[in-house]
Amino acid sequence: MGFPISAALLxxxxxxxxxxxxxxxxxxxxxxxxxxxxxxxxxxPVLRRLQKNMLLETYDREYMGRxxxxxxxxxxxxxxxxxxxxxxxxxxxxxDSILEK
Amino acid sequence: MNRTEFMSALEKxxxxxxxxxxxxxxxxxxxxxxxxxxxxxxxxxxDLDDPDTIARQILADNGIDPDGxxxxxxxxxxxxxxxxxxPPPPKSTxxxxxxxxxxxxxxxxxxxxxxxxxxxxxxxxxILSGILxxxxxxxxxxxxxxxxxxxxxxxxxxxxxVYLFKVPPIGLCILGVGLIVIALDxxxxxxxxxxxxxxxxxxxxxxVDTIRGMIAKKQQA
Numbered sequence: 001m002g003f004p005i006s007a008a009l010l011x012x013x014x015x016x017x018x019x020x021x022x023x024x025x026x027x028x029x030x031x032x033x034x035x036x037x038x039x040x041x042x043x044x045p046v047l048r049r050l051q052k053n054m055l056l057e058t059y060d061r062e063y064m065g066r067x068x069x070x071x072x073x074x075x076x077x078x079x080x081x082x083x084x085x086x087x088x089x090x091x092x093x094x095x096d097s098i099l100e101k
Numbered sequence: 102m103n104r105t106e107f108m109s110a111l112e113k114x115x116x117x118x119x120x121x122x123x124x125x126x127x128x129x130x131x132x133x134x135x136x137x138x139x140x141x142x143x144x145x146x147x148d149l150d151d152p153d154t155i156a157r158q159i160l161a162d163n164g165i166d167p168d169g170x171x172x173x174x175x176x177x178x179x180x181x182x183x184x185x186x187x188p189p190p191p192k193s194t195x196x197x198x199x200x201x202x203x204x205x206x207x208x209x210x211x212x213x214x215x216x217x218x219x220x221x222x223x224x225x226x227x228i229l230s231g232i233l234x235x236x237x238x239x240x241x242x243x244x245x246x247x248x249x250x251x252x253x254x255x256x257x258x259x260x261x262x263v264y265l266f267k268v269p270p271i272g273l274c275i276l277g278v279g280l281i282v283i284a285l286d287x288x289x290x291x292x293x294x295x296x297x298x299x300x301x302x303x304x305x306x307x308x309v310d311t312i313r314g315m316i317a318k319k320q321q322a
Contacts, residue, residue, distance in 0.1 A: 025129055026136035041150040044129050045162045048122075066135055069128065 005036050010046050011055075012084035015077055018056060022072045047071065055080050104134050104142055107152055114156035117165050126159050207320075214319065236301065243290075243297050250290050254283035 005013075010032075017023065017031050025047065032038045050056040055077035060067040073081065102110075111130060115123045130149075137145040149155070157167045202210065218225075257279025265272030 024132070024136070026133055029133075039150055040133065040145075040148050041155045041158055044126060044155070045158055047129070048125065048159075049162065068136075069132060 005038065007046075008084065009088070010038070010042070011050060012081060012088065014043075014046055014050060015055060015073060015081040015084065018071045019073045019078065019081060022070045024068045024070050028071070050077070102146060104146070107146060107149070108134075110152040111156060114152055115159060117160060118163060122159075122163060130155075210319070236304070240297060240301065243294055246290050247286070247294055250282055250286035254279050254286055257282060 013032060013036075014028060017028055023031075025043070028047070029038070029040060029043050032043065047056065051058060051071075053076075054074055056071050057074050058069050058071055061070055062068070108127065108131060112123070112127055115126055118126070133145060133149075134142060160167045202213075205213070257275055259279075261272050261274075261276025261279050263272070264275055
């Protein structure tokens with residue numbers, strides 16, 4: 001795709017994926033990769049950053065004899081996501097106002 | 102490269118991180134391999150960037166300059182027969198001493214400093230006792246003045262009152278002089294005392310701070 005995905009956009013996409021349901025790293029990557037060309041190496045830093053800023057939190061759940069680390073959106077994360085959505089809406093309208101015929 | 106090699110390469114490159122940050126990152130990548138399963142191991146290895154790129158990104162995110170650390174990628178960067186650079190210039194005695202000093206352990210350093218202080222004590226000891234003597238001398242003078250003026254004034258006032266009943270004119274005179282002395286005491290000597298005590302406290306604070314600063318610097322070195 002011709003348009004690069006900014007860090008803020010990546011943050012909001014990850015938050016939105018986890019908001020739908022709690023999920024784990026591999027699954028988040030798979031979801032993201034369906035719509036964007038994101039490498040594995042980009043996702044871990046994003047998750048870690050969101051976690052350190054307390055927008056995401058983790059918990060472990062057993063799956064087939066090993067622990068899977070699940071991510072969950074915090075209250076702060078939901079506020080941030082709402083904010084991102086509003087910003088994105090605004091951004092989209094601005095771009096569209098020029099692009100659309 | 103297989104999974105084990107990938108993980109150990111990543112671990113080595115993440116060594117500048119805190120234990121918690123490193124464990125978290127390693128765990129994440131370990132889990133990716135688990136999720137993909139042994140069949141897709143090659144696929145995930147292809148999808149992933151090499152450990153070096155991943156580690157750089159993570160280190161940068163943690164505010165660590167990946168190339169500022171010599172242990173980073175040391176196995177990749179240093180190859181034999183590449184060190185065609187000039188030999189280091191000969192060191193001056195001062196530099197040599199600094200280097201030797203840096204290599205000593207803390208106790209040796211402290212012992213060395215104490216020995217140095219004892220050897221040079223005739224010089225700074227004399228200066229220090231001179232300064233201390235001067236300060237205490239001045240304090241003594243001021244205290245003496247306070248006591249003399251206060252005692253003198255109060256004494257004169259008391260004897261003035263006593264004389265007032267025996268020889269009233271002389272009594273009045275003595276009382277007046279006593280009051281003047283007390284007034285001078287309050288107007289001049291007390292402010293002087295207050296000022297000099299303030300100065301002494303400031304000096305002590307300054308001395309303590311200076312010594313502390315010196316100790317802190319020594320410990321950093």
